[in-house]
Amino acid sequence: MSASPVLETPSDHALAAAYRAGDERAAAELVRRHAPAVARFLYSSGAARDEIDDLVQEALFRAFRRLDGWRGEASFRSWLFVIAGNVLRDEYRRRKGRQMLSLEDRDLPDRADPDADLAATDTAERLRQGITKLPRLQREVFLLRTQQGSGYTEIAAALGTTPGAARVHYHHAVRRLKELVK
Amino acid sequence: MNDCARLSDRMPEVALERSVWTPDEAAHLDECDECGDEWRLMLATHSLAGRTPAISDPVALAAAVQGRIARDRAERIRTRRTWSFVGAAAAAAMVLGVALADRGGTPPPAARVAAGSVLVPLPELEGLETAQLDTLLQNIDRPAPAPSSLDASTMGEHEDGELEQVFATWEG
Numbered sequence: 001m002s003a004s005p006v007l008e009t010p011s012d013h014a015l016a017a018a019y020r021a022g023d024e025r026a027a028a029e030l031v032r033r034h035a036p037a038v039a040r041f042l043y044s045s046g047a048a049r050d051e052i053d054d055l056v057q058e059a060l061f062r063a064f065r066r067l068d069g070w071r072g073e074a075s076f077r078s079w080l081f082v083i084a085g086n087v088l089r090d091e092y093r094r095r096k097g098r099q100m101l102s103l104e105d106r107d108l109p110d111r112a113d114p115d116a117d118l119a120a121t122d123t124a125e126r127l128r129q130g131i132t133k134l135p136r137l138q139r140e141v142f143l144l145r146t147q148q149g150s151g152y153t154e155i156a157a158a159l160g161t162t163p164g165a166a167r168v169h170y171h172h173a174v175r176r177l178k179e180l181v182k
Numbered sequence: 183m184n185d186c187a188r189l190s191d192r193m194p195e196v197a198l199e200r201s202v203w204t205p206d207e208a209a210h211l212d213e214c215d216e217c218g219d220e221w222r223l224m225l226a227t228h229s230l231a232g233r234t235p236a237i238s239d240p241v242a243l244a245a246a247v248q249g250r251i252a253r254d255r256a257e258r259i260r261t262r263r264t265w266s267f268v269g270a271a272a273a274a275a276m277v278l279g280v281a282l283a284d285r286g287g288t289p290p291p292a293a294r295v296a297a298g299s300v301l302v303p304l305p306e307l308e309g310l311e312t313a314q315l316d317t318l319l320q321n322i323d324r325p326a327p328a329p330s331s332l333d334a335s336t337m338g339e340h341e342d343g344e345l346e347q348v349f350a351t352w353e354g
Binding site: 061 | 220234
């Protein structure tokens with residue numbers, strides 16, 4: 001009696017290799033797998049709610065266009081975050097520095113406990129503003145660490161810096177942001 | 183590494199629920215204001231990520247990305263083919279030009295040097311279709327425009343001395 005085959009989830013490396021070999025479905029799977037995380041990264045970095053879809057699409061498109069540039073030192077997702085950071089910077093420049101956050105970005109409080117939710121919303125919004133104002137490396141190290149749980153070695157590989165420098169950027173970011181959530 | 187630094191390093195993985203606090207860590211967190219503030223920041227950052235608007239239509243997003251990738255690939259292939267064809271055509275034109283000059287009499291010394299160095303096999307031509315080769319040959323056979331101040335068709339009527347003068351004028 002033969003054992004039933006085990007269905008393994010293909011790794012990002014395997015999907016990237018399949019895409020390079022011409023398998024378009026591999027691209028669709030990578031999009032499905034990573035698009036929500038890229039959206040979270042962009043939103044936390046200050047992207048406006050109504051532009052998330054377009055920015056995610058642009059980031060993913062750029063990633064596939066230069067997929068040969070991903071050599072696997074950092075995870076695919078960390079590498080995507082760096083590209084998403086570039087997309088956001090380009091968008092910011094295109095607007096000539098105009099702030100991307102808008103009043104419409106504020107979430108409406110939940111009806112169940114309006115006061116608590118309003119406080120949480122205010123804290124979240126202050127934090128988002130604070131993250132947006134961080135220098136780029138601090139912001140990206142902080143988000144890679146807090147949203148991905150990436151280690152400093154991986155962050156350093158993704159951002160082209162050293163693990164020691166990544167650690168320093170993270171602690172600078174934490175020191176600045178801690179004041180906003182007290 | 184002190185307790186605060188160790189706790190700070192562990193915060194992301196606990197916040198992402200990949201790990202849990204040990205009793206000692208939990209006790210430190212209760213007592214240390216600095217670590218307490220950092221932990222609140224960690225939780226607030228997670229809460230912020232949770233407020234991210236959902237991608238409106240993931241299937242449409244994947245399709246849009248794939249569509250752009252396919253168009254980009256096609257465009258790149260078209261551009262590469264065009265440049266390959268132009269390169270092959272230019273090389274072929276040079277070789278045929280030299281060959282025709284050889285057939286038409288003694289070429290000037292510069293052309294002889296060029297013929298010696300350029301007459302090499304051209305594998306690019308092997309890949310061309312008959313129609314592409316025809317187009318190439320038609321373009322090569324088309325007479326080049328005459329120089330503005332000279333009538334090249336009458337060159338054969340000149341003496342060597344006159345031709346030397348013409349060449350000297352061209353070369354400055």
